[in-house]
Every structure is written in C-alpha cells, then in structure tokens.
Amino acid sequence: MRAQFILSEIGIGLRRNLSMTVSVILVTFISLTFVGAAGLLQLQVSKLKDDWYGKVEVSAFLCPTGSAKAQCAAGEASEEQIADIEALLDSPELAPQIEQVYFETKAEAYASFQEYFAGMEWAEMIREEDLQASFRIKLVDAENYQVVSDVLSGRPGIESVEDQRKIFDTLFLVLNRASVMTVGLAALMLLAAVLLITTTIRLSALSRRRETGIMRLVGASNLFIQLPFMLEGAIAATIGALASVAGLWLGVRYLITDWLAQEVVWVPLVQESDVLALAPLLLGVAVLLAAISSLVTLNRYMKV
C-alpha cells in the first residue's frame, strides 16, 4: 500500500514538473559526463605511467665522430672509455639503482632504426655511421633518474644522457592540466545541478502544498511526506547519471576502441570496462547531489 502510494505520488510529481525534470536529467547528465571524462583522463594517465615507466630507460649516448661536446674532443668513444663507463655502472654508487644495462652498438642501433622506420624514404638515407652507440640503463626506480644522470653526465666518451621520462612528463602535464580543467567545469555544472534540483523540489513542493498540508493535518510522518520529493530528485539525477555512463561508454567505444586504438597501437588506452568501473562513482555522486539538495530544500520549505 505504502510503496504503491508513494510511487504514484512520485509519478504525479515527475509528470507535473516534466520540463524541470528533463532539465535536471540533462544537467546531471552533462556534469557527470565531465566528471567521468576527468576520471577517464586520470585513468589514462596512470595506465600510461604504468606501461611507460616500466619500459623507461636512461640512455647514455656515446660520443660519435665529430661531436662538438668537450668530453668528446678525443673523437669517437674508445674501448677504454667504454670499459671505464661499464666499471662506473658497476660501482657501489650506481649498481643498486640499476636493474639492467644493455649496450647497444652502432650496428644494432642501425638495425633497429631501419626496422622501426622500414619503408620510409628518408630513413634509407641514414647510414650506420650517423648513429651512436649507447648504454641503455634500466633503473630499479624510474624516479631516481637524476642520480644516475649526475654521475654519467660529462664523463669522457659520453656525449649526452637522456631520460625518456622527460618526453612523457610533458604529455602527462598536458593530460593532468586537461583533467584539472575538466574537473573545474564539472564542479560548475554540479553546482548548477544542485541549484536546479533544489528549484525543482521547491516547485514540486509548492505545487503540492494542498496535498502536503492535508498530509500534515492528518498526521502523516515527515518521512512519508518528504520521501516522494526526495525520490523525485534522486530518480531524475540517477537517470542523468545513467545517461552520462551511456554517453561515456559510447564515446570510448567509438572514439577510442573503434578509432584511436586502431591508429595508435603502441599505447594502452582506456576501454569500455574503465567506464563501467567509473559508473558506481558517477551514480554515487548523482545520489549524493540529490540527497543534499533535498535535505536543504525540504528542511526549508516543508516544516512540520
């Protein structure tokens, strides 16, 4: 009896304020899509970090012939210099930081270069002499790059030390800023959603003042009087949240899985399953918004 009655009251309320209900759904949809997009960006960043930081190497490029650097004044790195560097890498200062060292000769560099850029016309013009031999150093912890770099830089025979992480850090910075902006927009939209839900509940309460007046008079409990209004807000917000989950899922499906993932195969990208993992969060935010709005409104407009 109670449940059926409350449900029919909710139905009446939602229909009576149809345009408001639709606007609540749209605003929560848009705001939660922003929240979800920010979440997906962060997931993407952490996926890339996991994937790339594991692969990141510090590369110590050895002097080629004709380098302008002071430490390369003696021309191409000699056997002794290479042995010195190897000894240095084995020293107690660096050894604990290093997981693995791999020496790439010029011939190997050339081979992998040609393999990577196979079929490119310009790549064929590069000769083996143009490339550098290098130490590829894999660190135990990619964050400790600076220590290794400081020791190796400027040593005779080493032209330059490069950390691949630097390349990614710019990308991560861009992605992080993008997610900050998205979160900012999301916050504004969420504020709009709260205000709209508040207004909707208030209108709904006003348009049913006669009913609620009688309910109070005959001794209906506060919960019973307020529940339909709260559920109205919650239902609208939940529909908005579901729409945003669907929107994000479709977005990931068509933009990433079906398109970007086909074009860019070398990075791990967010997937539909990530959207589904975010879904409970989005629904939770929606319900929280509705709950806050209802509590504020109903306390103000529907006293015993």
Next chain:
Amino acid sequence: MIRLENVTKVYARGARPAVDAVSMEIERGEFVFLVGASGSGKSTLLRLMLREERPTSGKILVAGKDLSTLSNWKVPALRRQIGAVFQDFRLLPNKTVFENVAFALQVIGKPRHHIATVVPDTLEMVGLGGKEKRRPHELSGGEQQRVAIARAFVNRPPILLCDEPTGNLDPTTSLGIMRLLDRINRTGTTVVMATHDDEIVDQMRKRVLELATGELIRDQHRGVYGSTR
C-alpha cells in the same frame, strides 16, 4: 482530554497577545463551542491544540500529551488523534470523494483492505452514500463539508476540532452539518467548534467558551451565544 494552563500566544514581538493567559479544561466526550468576534483568538486556540503553533508561555495538554515538550517527530502521532475541519473544506479537487477520504488513511500507511471497508462506512455515516465517485466541484457546499468531516473522522480520532465549519453554508445546510457533528459527538468524540453562528449555538445548548481579545471571558454550560457579538 484537552487542558490549557495559562496559555499565552504572541505572534509578533510587542504585539497584543492573540491568546492571553487562557486556562480551560475540556473533558472527554464533551461538545464545546468557542465563540467570540473575529480576531478574538478562536482560531489561534485551535492551531495551538493542533500544535501548528507553539504557545509563547503556558502549558497545553491534548490527548494525554504535553504539547510544550512534545518533540517534532511525535507531532504526526498527536495529529492522528485529532480530526480537523475548516471553513474552506480543504478538499483535493482532482480526487474523488472516496479518494479524498481514503487519502487521509493512505498517507498514514493504513492497509488497503482497511481503507476499502472504513471509507464507505464513514461516507454512509456522513450521508454521502452513493456519491463516492463525484469530485468536489460536483458537490454542494454542504456535501463538500461532509466529505471534509468524513476525512477528519475516518480514522476515528478521539478529538474533532472544527474551525467555523458552517461559515460558508446557509442556515439549513448548517443545521445538517450540526446534526452530523452532534452524532459524531455521541460516539464519544470530543468536539471543539469555533463559530460565529449565534443561531446554532443558541439551538444546540452546549457548553460555550467565549473569547474576547484573546481572553476567556465566559465558560457557560448549556450556554447561548451571548450579547457581546
């Protein structure tokens, strides 16, 4: 059943009290008229008994509950013990007669089978048998007030508060409403009725409490409306 001890109600600070140091006791099963000119404090007194207002000072006991210490969440339980009828009926225009009366039971969570038996009985009792499917605008004023009384009484409250229930009705119709209230009173329900209607008061010969500018100036058993009108 209802006891007021030195009750004062001041709406705005510094204003004249709407109810000024009123004490009264109404026994179970009594029929009491509250009379007095407009603004004498009749409605305020009823609102205080319903705990729609809290007294500025003094103590009010209704159905064994001390309203000055009653917490908010217990107010619904109090109101289930009190039926209320108003001059303007306060019916829901988009619900039928049956639905209007059933509404009062639905919103306090009564089971459907209970509603299905109690509502027709109550409608029969107030003389609206056969008009269950009408809507309020299809009824006369007297019939609308009967619906309102049915709604107030359907849960069989021990107390019925009526604020000028005949205020919008012609004398003949009013008489019918009074007969109905008298019948309800005979079932053991305490009835408190605020009214302007001297004819009715003089005819019924019930206890009369007269208010003037918020003060209780007369408490007369088998009383008449009086001369202060």
